[in-house]
Amino acid sequence: MSEIINNSKVRVEKLKQLILEIHEGKPIELAKEELTKMLGSIPYGEVVQAEQELIAGGMAAEEILKYCDLHSEALKGSINLSASKIVAEGHPVDTLIKENQSITKQIEAIRLFKRELQIEDLSKERLEVVILNIRGGLNSLMDIEKHYVRKENLIFPYLEKYEITGPPTVMWGKHDETRGFLKSSAKVFDTEEELSREDILSFYEFLFDQALISIEEMIYKEENILFPMCLDTLTEIDWYEIYSQSDSIGYCLYAPEVKWKPEIDLPKEDKSITSNRVQLSTGSFTLNELEAVFKSIPVDLTFVDKEDTVKYYSHGKERIFERNNAIIGRKVQFCHPPSSVHIVEKILSDFKAGIEDEAKFWINFKDKYVHIAYYAVRGSQGEYLGTLEVTQDVNQYKQLEGERRLLTYDK
Amino acid sequence: MMNLLITPDITVNELLNEYPQLEDKFIEIAPVFSKLKNPILRKTIARVTTLKQASVVGGVEIGELINKLRKAVGQDEEIVTQFKEEKESGKPNWVTVKTVKFEYDASIDINNGMHPVAKVTKEAEALKDDEIYILITPFIPAPLIDVIRNKGYETFTEERGTNVFATYISRK
Numbered sequence: 001m002s003e004i005i006n007n008s009k010v011r012v013e014k015l016k017q018l019i020l021e022i023h024e025g026k027p028i029e030l031a032k033e034e035l036t037k038m039l040g041s042i043p044y045g046e047v048v049q050a051e052q053e054l055i056a057g058g059m060a061a062e063e064i065l066k067y068c069d070l071h072s073e074a075l076k077g078s079i080n081l082s083a084s085k086i087v088a089e090g091h092p093v094d095t096l097i098k099e100n101q102s103i104t105k106q107i108e109a110i111r112l113f114k115r116e117l118q119i120e121d122l123s124k125e126r127l128e129v130v131i132l133n134i135r136g137g138l139n140s141l142m143d144i145e146k147h148y149v150r151k152e153n154l155i156f157p158y159l160e161k162y163e164i165t166g167p168p169t170v171m172w173g174k175h176d177e178t179r180g181f182l183k184s185s186a187k188v189f190d191t192e193e194e195l196s197r198e199d200i201l202s203f204y205e206f207l208f209d210q211a212l213i214s215i216e217e218m219i220y221k222e223e224n225i226l227f228p229m230c231l232d233t234l235t236e237i238d239w240y241e242i243y244s245q246s247d248s249i250g251y252c253l254y255a256p257e258v259k260w261k262p263e264i265d266l267p268k269e270d271k272s273i274t275s276n277r278v279q280l281s282t283g284s285f286t287l288n289e290l291e292a293v294f295k296s297i298p299v300d301l302t303f304v305d306k307e308d309t310v311k312y313y314s315h316g317k318e319r320i321f322e323r324n325n326a327i328i329g330r331k332v333q334f335c336h337p338p339s340s341v342h343i344v345e346k347i348l349s350d351f352k353a354g355i356e357d358e359a360k361f362w363i364n365f366k367d368k369y370v371h372i373a374y375y376a377v378r379g380s381q382g383e384y385l386g387t388l389e390v391t392q393d394v395n396q397y398k399q400l401e402g403e404r405r406l407l408t409y410d411k
Numbered sequence: 412m413m414n415l416l417i418t419p420d421i422t423v424n425e426l427l428n429e430y431p432q433l434e435d436k437f438i439e440i441a442p443v444f445s446k447l448k449n450p451i452l453r454k455t456i457a458r459v460t461t462l463k464q465a466s467v468v469g470g471v472e473i474g475e476l477i478n479k480l481r482k483a484v485g486q487d488e489e490i491v492t493q494f495k496e497e498k499e500s501g502k503p504n505w506v507t508v509k510t511v512k513f514e515y516d517a518s519i520d521i522n523n524g525m526h527p528v529a530k531v532t533k534e535a536e537a538l539k540d541d542e543i544y545i546l547i548t549p550f551i552p553a554p555l556i557d558v559i560r561n562k563g564y565e566t567f568t569e570e571r572g573t574n575v576f577a578t579y580i581s582r583k
Contacts, residue, residue: 206443
């Protein structure tokens with residue numbers, strides 16, 4: 001018996017050492033190799049144990065997180081996909097499973113930061129960082145709405161078509177329960193009072209943990225019951241219809257990278273879409289032209305509608321702030337760091353009330369001098385339609401002097 | 412007029428602000444909440460947690476929690492009196508002569524966090540004049556009964572067992 005305990009101790013020590021080495025700059029590849037060798041024989045509990053001991057010893061959760069990615073990367077390929085049939089990349093079920101992986105990662109990160117809360121003499125500065133990260137994690141989890149809505153509005157109706165009504169009904173109830181826990185969790189932070197370490201710990205223990213558990217239980221139910229059942233029941237045409245309508249709802253913490261082609265003859269692509277002109281009051285575009293024009297403007301645009309939902313972003317050659325399609329359909333309040341969300345709220349409410357029409361900021365960001373402007377978008381009657389964010393690097397304009405009247409190409 | 416009705420949707424703070432005497436009872440039903448005596452928890456958690464959520468965290472059936480709390484402040488009696496004019500005479504006549512068309516046991520759905528009100532109002536619309544819809548719930552669904560009655564139905568609720576209530580619904 002003692003031998004086993006010792007071995008376990010040794011492994012935990014070894015793991016800690018490896019994490020520390022990564023922390024000190026050991027090449028990831030090397031560490032990965034050692035880790036892969038070890039992981040086959042390491043129970044997950046020991047990994048948690050090692051992380052716990054490092055945090056108790058004063059290592060920041062962010063450091064461990066770096067390793068977490070590595071850990072899941074090393075595990076890649078050894079995880080059994082529980083879906084009964086292997087699905088093609090880009091298939092709606094593949095996307096749902098990938099979203100679940102992103103959600104799980106987010107939950108792991110939250111739990112790591114929570115472990116720091118158990119350190120009794122945690123410094124005030126560190127506590128602030130931990131709280132911001134936990135709130136940020138909660139904000140990210142709000143994206144789960146899109147995952148649930150795609151199930152409720154796209155997948156469940158097809159199951160009902162085949163007279164499978166039980167599981168969808170029960171799941172829908174569970175979705176609502178999770179939504180309730182997340183909503184209540186977010187309310188904890190609507191207070192002017194400063195939250196202490198004990199406050200956040202109790203919040204975690206009595207509310208937030210339950211939200212995380214119900215999210216995890218749902219992932220388990222999806223991957224072990226719902227997805228296999230759907231794959232056995234729905235036809236390729238059903239899946240194609242679901243796939244075609246998924247974009248409009250949006251994705252959760254993940255954006256599909258591959259277009260999925262079902263194994264059926266698709267209706268010929270509608271050519272009218274390329275000849276369809278969008279008629280505006282001062283001229284018109286084809287859709288292709290419109291898309292290309294937005295891409296060639298040297299500023300990054302993001303449009304949020306009057307319900308505060310992100311509807312569109314342009315993606316030029318070099319976007320300053322990274323965006324991907326996972327942001328479409330997300331409430332703008334959950335796209336900003338918790339520390340600045342009150343500013344976002346203030347701008348939106350001033351725009352909606354008609355008090356203000358623009359708000360501008362400029363910041364140093366990496367090697368750029370970034371100008372960020374928010375404009376209220378109003379209809380012909382002055383009614384509020386949404387807000388446009390325009391972001392650009394203004395370094396090149398700041399440095400201009402004199403004149404340039406001759407054609408010169410900037411390299 | 413009844414005081415605040417105890418339902419799964421009210422928050423722990425709403426409950427304890429209205430009925431401070433329930434604090435001990437609440438902790439007795441869900442011991443995990445013994446920390447409620449701590450002002451921190453009252454400030455952060457109780458403010459935002461509904462009784463339904465508390466029942467999940469505390470591992471208690473929602474029906475048991477609601478019924479015990481209602482009983483402790485005599486609200487069960489109040490509700491029964493309010494929704495049962497024929498308290499003395501047992502079942503009203505219509506319950507005995509009409510035929511039961513549907514019976515829906517919502518206990519599991521309610522424990523899973525669902526609100527049966529939309530489903531019940533939709534299904535009750537299909538009732539003919541001589542038919543009855545029976546709804547089974549883990550506590551008396553007072554707000555739902557209000558909604559149904561306002562839509563022109565009559566109802567009668569009886570206790571069938573511990574945390575099992577049957578509500579008969581029919582057109583007037």
